[in-house]
Amino acid sequence: MTLVTLSDVLQPALKRGYAVAGLVTLGWEDMRAYVAAAEAENVPVILQAGPSCRxxxxxxxxxxxxxxxxxxxxxxxxxxxxxxxxxxxCKIAIESGFTSVMFDGSQKALAQNIDETAEIAQMAHAAGVSCEGEIGFVGYAGGANSAGTDPDEAAQFAKETGVDAMAISVGNVHLQQDKEGGLDEVRIRAIEAITEVPLVIHGGSGVPVAQREALARGSSICKFNIGTELRMAFGQALKEAAAADPDRFDRVQILKETHDPVVAAARRVLRAFKSV
Incomplete structure (x- = not known):
């Protein structure tokens, strides 16, 4: 049994200079591949159930x-x-055996976000579960614009909520398909200078790999969420499997052929976050 909390994996990462991947799952095929990739790379992994998965x-x-x-x-x-x-x-997730919950109050007023996140963090901790919160808003490619995290608000949020991890908005964007952007390292340094909690990057697929590696090993960013990059790998493998034999209709046989390509893609992601 290796089911652990978010704090269990992020605190060692913070101390030893590496990060842990939060891999966004959509179904059995990808989550199984992600765990196989983590086993092959001998690293911890965070399996994430987001809104579309749920x-x-x-x-x-x-x-x-x-x-x-x-x-x-x-x-x-x-x-x-x-x-x-x-x-x-969050309550249903805890009752369902989840070991970590992320409450997203990022589009609410600061005081409301703090109050609601603190309540959920208290509930989670009472159940032996970790809690991640978000301060600043991470936007979406082709959708809502981001609102960058204010360092002073981040310090207040971390102190008053008691979260185990804090997601921040520093140039990252959800659902970005390329890696042409980059994170605002000046803002990251300002936030980590006045906080002690492990930091989280949502929309990690849009972050250049070299910057992922550097920040994983040289900052307080201990968790990168990766979804789009791996969805694209899965989608491409699925299309190729379906096209290989137009007469084939058994979805189990077709889906089996996505496993190895997704494992390979996930292993490439995981390697970037390892310690030197």
Whole structure:
């Protein structure tokens, strides 16, 4: 059994100079591949159930899937709720066996975000579960614009909420398909200078790999969320498998052929966050 909390994997990362990948799952095929990749690289992994995943599969089912996978590998696995928008979302996740919850109050006023995040962090900690919060808003490629994290507000948020990890907005964007951007390292340094909590980057697929490596080893950023990059790898593998034999209709056989390409893509992601 290697199911652990977010704090269990991020505190060692903070002390020893590496980061842990939060891999966004959509179903059995990708989460199984992510755990296989983590086992092959001998690193911890955070399996994340975001809103689109939860629309497709209920949290109680996802909790059992994550737990089963964790029980059958030797590396630490975190079962993480990504972008929970209400206390009820987080409560159901905790009751379903998740070991970490992320409450997203980033579009609310600062005081409300702090109050609601603190309440959820207290609930999570009482259950032996970690809590991640977000200060500043991370936008979406082709959608809502970001609002950068103010360092002083970040320090207040970290202190008053008691979160185990803090997601920040420093030039990162959700659903970005290229790596032509980059993070605002001046803002990152200003935030980490006055906070002690492990920092989190959402929208990590858009961050250049060299910058991922440098920040994983030389900053307080201990968690990078990666989704789009791996969805693209899965989608390409699925298209190739379906096109290989137009007469084939058994989805199990088709989906099996996505496994190795997604494992390979996930291993490339995981390597960038390892310690030197």
């Amino acid at each position: 629309e497709h599969t209920p949290l109680p089912v996802l909790g059992k899937m994550f737990t089963y996978l964790a029980e059958n590998v030797s590396v630490p696995v975190v079962a993480h709720l990504d972008h929970g928008y209400t206390l009820q979302d």
